[in-house]
Amino acid sequence: MSQAVAEKSLKLKDRVILVTGASYGIGAHAALAYAREGATVILLGRTQDMLEAVYDRIEEEGLPQAAVLPFDLGCNDEEKFIELADLIAREFGRLDGALLNAGVLGQKAPLDSYKWAAWKQVMDINVNGQFLLAKSITPLLELSEHGASLVLTSSSVGREGRAFWGAYSVSKFAIEGMMQILAEELYDSRNIRVNSLNPGGTRTSMRAEAYPAENPAQLTTPDQIMDIHVYLMSDESKHINGQALNAQPK
Ligand code: NDP
Numbered sequence: 001m002s003q004a005v006a007e008k009s010l011k012l013k014d015r016v017i018l019v020t021g022a023s024y025g026i027g028a029h030a031a032l033a034y035a036r037e038g039a040t041v042i043l044l045g046r047t048q049d050m051l052e053a054v055y056d057r058i059e060e061e062g063l064p065q066a067a068v069l070p071f072d073l074g075c076n077d078e079e080k081f082i083e084l085a086d087l088i089a090r091e092f093g094r095l096d097g098a099l100l101n102a103g104v105l106g107q108k109a110p111l112d113s114y115k116w117a118a119w120k121q122v123m124d125i126n127v128n129g130q131f132l133l134a135k136s137i138t139p140l141l142e143l144s145e146h147g148a149s150l151v152l153t154s155s156s157v158g159r160e161g162r163a164f165w166g167a168y169s170v171s172k173f174a175i176e177g178m179m180q181i182l183a184e185e186l187y188d189s190r191n192i193r194v195n196s197l198n199p200g201g202t203r204t205s206m207r208a209e210a211y212p213a214e215n216p217a218q219l220t221t222p223d224q225i226m227d228i229h230v231y232l233m234s235d236e237s238k239h240i241n242g243q244a245l246n247a248q249p250k
Helices: 003-008 025-036 048-060 078-092 116-142 166-190 205-210 222-233
Strands: 016-020 040-045 067-070 097-100 148-153 192-198 244-246
Touching (some): 016 025, 025 097, 025 222, 040 048, 078 116, 097 116, 097 222, 116 148, 116 166, 116 192, 148 166, 148 222, 192 222
Parallel strands (some): 097 148, 192 244
């Protein structure tokens, strides 16, 4: 295949996509998958050296140069989110997509003994940080010429409550609600589609923390769920809005 043909067939050529939780786990793989389809990815997470490792991998593969954006979504400071969006605006001018994938598991315990500090930490990162980020980047998504895609990461326990999943489960229910509201508010008037994606059980450190006795070798790998991640950022999903999707059969 000639280089011109190969480039033309790239699904995310010249798109600018923000990926949160890009330092490891599903987010790191999604960032790489988007870059392999021609996107410039902005890698957000707290652990700078792990973000840089993903950046280096993208460089080694000769893909569009990424950007590293160390940021704590649990910082509880709206001003910092506004500064973050301003920085992206200055450097890139717009966003064509955002995968809000970062999250924490918190405690696994019954609600009547769930620690308040753990509850607040999960809510700060998994709910408040998602809200503040979605709010601050909406004007950047609106500037996409392609119709931007905002993907919020959910979970099975965000669609049906399950004992001992505590704040994590409640936080993912909140994400589903936020997705439905944003999908109604942003699609028709601002050409931004908003969907939620449940990765399903996937071999990552979070999964190992949630199920320590499980054999990780039997789990789906992050690479195996990348087709739907790419699809949701590409023009193929232009008419998908307000949907609660699954990356794996239930
Ligand atoms: P991991 O724990 O492996 O990765 C989580 C990512 O989120 C890391 O990059 C981490 O980076 C980032 N992150 C955590 N807290 C913050 C914060 N305060 N600010 C910025 N970034 C943060 O999780 P997975 O890859 O397994 O999960 C990704 C998403 O998929 C999550 O939303 C999770 O709830 C969801 N999910 C996962 C499933 C699974 O089986 N793996 C199943 C269902 C849903 P850093 O520490 O550098 O900040």
